[in-house]
Amino acid sequence: MVWFKKRHLITGFVLILFINVSMRATEFDLSKFKDFRNMIDFLSYWFPLNTEIFPAMIMESLDTLAMAFLGSLLGLVIALPLSFIAARNTSRFRFFYGFMRLGLSFLRSVPEIVFGLIFLTALGLGPFPAVLAIVLHNVGVLGKLISELIEAADDGPQDAMKSVGARRWIGNLFSILPQIWPNVLSHYFYRFEVAIRTSLILGFIGGGGIGQQLFNHFKTFQYSSVAVDVLLIMIMVVVVDFVGSKIREMVI
Template sequence: MTTAVQPARREVPPKPPRARIQVIGWIVAALVVAAHAVAWNATEISLSKLVEGATGMGEFLSEAIPPELDPEVLGESASAAVETLWIGMLGTTLSIPASLLLALLAARGTAAGWIYQAARGLLSFLRAVPDVVFALIFVTAVGLGPFPGVLALVFHNVGVMGKLWAETLEDADPGPAQALRSAGAGRIQVAAHALLPVVTPQMVGLLLYRFDVNVRSSLVLGLVGAGGIGFLINQSIQLFQFDEMLTHILVVLVLIVAVDQLSALIRRLLGSTS
């Protein structure tokens, strides 16, 4: 007569005492408050200075309002805004090949060993260097204008997009990839037939998000001489032409709203076809 084997009982670890949890919570809260106090002093935040500067801010606004609506100024602003759009677009699209390659090399399902570590390190470096720093470097190398802005966005965007796409590949459903590996498929075949078709909608969505961000970034790059409407804003501030500055800012607002609407339209079209 056989006897049924009883499964081994696992002891449930005891819960930490409630008092201990409360003490840890108070310690964490105290550390957060202390960090904010140190940061407040280090950044020299002063509400009194803000109140004292209200008069100067009022004078600034009085000189900026109403905006300059001269047709020549509007035409120059619209032309620079279109240039800003081109910088953001090219900075996004030209980074796609390198971003995709590094994403495949930096995803655990498609790369391993030193290749994986090297790709991750390169993406971290490109992501850690701000696009403004890249812009300053390329302005020194190739001169003023939109070209250094495009180069700066390409380099920085490769780091960001490569990481986002690599994480998307790693989060993909492992079932199809495992089935292909069991059938003898290589890493390239697994990526082409099992991973990329599954995650393409997510990757396109991330690409549209980065396009939106890059258009905004190209505005900032113009402040350091990398072309676009940011250059006109900086020029207006230096010449104390605050009414023209406000005109350029309003044109930027129209540009950003148009880009947002375009991105939303593309997402809706992709959602309806999927």
């Protein structure tokens, strides 16, 4: 028992207690799988795929992709400068630092679907309100992640930029951004991937794209069309992941 101390046992006990409470709260019960046959029957309705809707669904997928891309990219563009204010080592005034941290926490704490519902009510149905919802949430998430990267950056190059007489913001930009750029891209592509899934959910509430089609097909029991939607979504996520890792490799 060289590796374990008494406090590890206490931690283990507390963990088991929480797992138990959570299982009760969520009615976690593996015995329910005795009716697993229903699931197989249900999935059998998914085949053969309704290939006729492929062209139309590809267009809807591209809408979803555009929503996710625009939402996450605008989120990054807005979050990047804000994150310099939200980082302890680059923020000029303590007040702005605290204010920005609070603002980013607020944006992060509101789920996209809530922003989506608000914007859909205000701006009407369609992808535009969904894009805005994705932008706002991503500003909160990316702002926090990037500000933490900024805080962890090596301060040597910042000293060098100060010593050549560069203005403070120029020095910060040039000394920090090149250091954190590969990780910023990593975070961005992950958020892009998440935004694809988010835009599906926003589709359910009228945001358009393949999410809305998936919801409609499901509600009208068109399971062979549902299968096409799910397949396209999977392809989309895998392609974005692949392209993202290739771009990151090129950047590094």
